[in-house]
Amino acid sequence: MPSCLLECPFGLNLFLSMSLARLRRLMLHIKLANQMHTIQDLGRFGFASQGVAHAGPMDSIAACWANHLLRNPVTCPMIEIGFGGFVAEFVEDVNFAITGAWGEISLNGYPLAGPGAYPAPAGSELRIGQLDSGLFTYLAVDAGFEVHPILGSVATCQRDLLGGLHQTGASLSSGDALIYQKTKLMAAQLMPRRYLESYSNPLVCEIIFRVTDNFESAAFDQFLHQSYKVSQEQSRMGYRLHGQSIINASSPRYSVPIPLGGVQITPSGQPIVLMRDHQSLGGYPLLGTVTRRSLGQLAQRRSGQQVSFRAVSLDEARVDFVRCQKFFGDFR
Template sequence: MIEVIEPGLYMTLQDFGRFGYLSKGLTRGGPADEHAFLWANKLVGNRFDAAQLEITLGGARIRFTEPTHFSVCGADAKLSLDEQPLNSWQSHSATAGQTLHIGQAQAGLRIYLAVAGGFQAEPQWGSVATVVREKIGGIHQNGQPLGSGATLNTEKSTADIDRRVPWQYRPDYSKTPTLGLIPGNQYEQFPDTVREAFCYNDFTVDSSSNRMGVRLKGHSLSYQGKGIVSEGINIGSVQVPPNGEPIIMLCDRQTLGGYPKLGTISPLDVSRLAQCRPGDQVRFTRVTIEQVQQQLARYYRFFDVQLACQNA
């Protein structure tokens, strides 16, 4: 097992999320940054959906109680194992008793720690993903983040893997990202000026953003179409509430909403959005659903992502 000495600002247990339960009002949960999560598992030879720790802004210390292979991906933070510096985005080995220190993130927001074999916990609704709002998931099945002194069991693994992520696949969190917008059903009901403003201006991430969604400021977007009834909300949906400040939904989103939507952010870009801090800027460009589908299919094949959804 491992012991959490210091959890940092906010530490939760996350696997790839729970699928097939939106009709029951249960959201997916899972990693806010799917890209970093998938790489962390791949580096230690895990299945794509093996459970990891998601750590917001770093500042965590973790003790390994037995020999362990691990990887750390995501936000840029200094790493050390018993005071010896380590690099992120690659696999490492620890012996029993060693302590991993994850420093404060310098760029980006969320950090992922994977261990060979994955962390073990009792699943709820097919997943151990922690969703605080719904009080499900986590090591005690109550949706609570991890605190100091928490212990987590790990699956036995004999893997001895030495891998690193090529530099061209490591995001630069210090740069302003350009996120692809797939226009949605209500897109044409927004005035031309609003559609152009969204795709040709930068927006600023608001401090009220969290794992449910990212609220943006900078340009008020008006909607002149008819009112809509509540409908299902995708991860990446760009909702426009009456105040005109768009909200982009993330993994802990509610399952239904009645605000008009410009469209959906490409799943490949939601991960980058999830690493944006309050005050960071983002910009948008239009993309086609056909283009995104082709890219996403190649991406999931590379990580061997296989989803079997039932009871949707």
């Protein structure tokens, strides 16, 4: 051990942690990351009554595909990479899958052919640069990353200071090391083309309307017969949309529980769609709830992209949700 490390407690701790990881020889070394790069699983459910957010992946379909391609349980921890700008080294052999938003993505300097599962020999470097389509990319490895769960989930929620690599809600940063299991390398396998999403096209979101006296019937018709644009106010808590103001919106007399995917109408008449880290109570009137599949598709849309809505029944939404659960083995 270098003598200088003995004189620096931080250096000693870093040396010991890195040495332990190398002894296990199973590490993903993060070289470049930003605050939108987080550890996620399918989310933290059952604690909304205590004010705890669901967290989990912004696009749950793309996240499930990352684990599904590796034949992992879809609940395995993965990395959500928002807005590109990610570099990491696979210290030991492992198979990985990458799905969701796409753009300048390469392994050892060679562009990857598309969303799919790939072998990464020891020392391989993965780079995710500028994204051309979508906002959130998902990285999974065989058997998932080893991360300690909090309240039954490893999902990172910066708002609640829960989850993630250090169990504090912090995003990943340069120098972080994630443990994984070394596996036998396999041949590359692309995601079937029929399941690929185009995040550049205008989106039609499915919504289940809520029976309420906060809106007249004309408000529902107005909502369905116009297009909105995604605003620049996008976060893991919610996406604000811009369009013609919804009429006749009156606020409830008190705050009420609000669901994941809920569509609230602000006093200005503009909608907000609640995302994974949304608060559990709200006072804005609730127009309805976007289906889980559509919510992930909306999460991948950038500022300025067009979004419209189509009403579906609760039974229709439930059928699609159950279909996803059966296909992936789990879905939330």
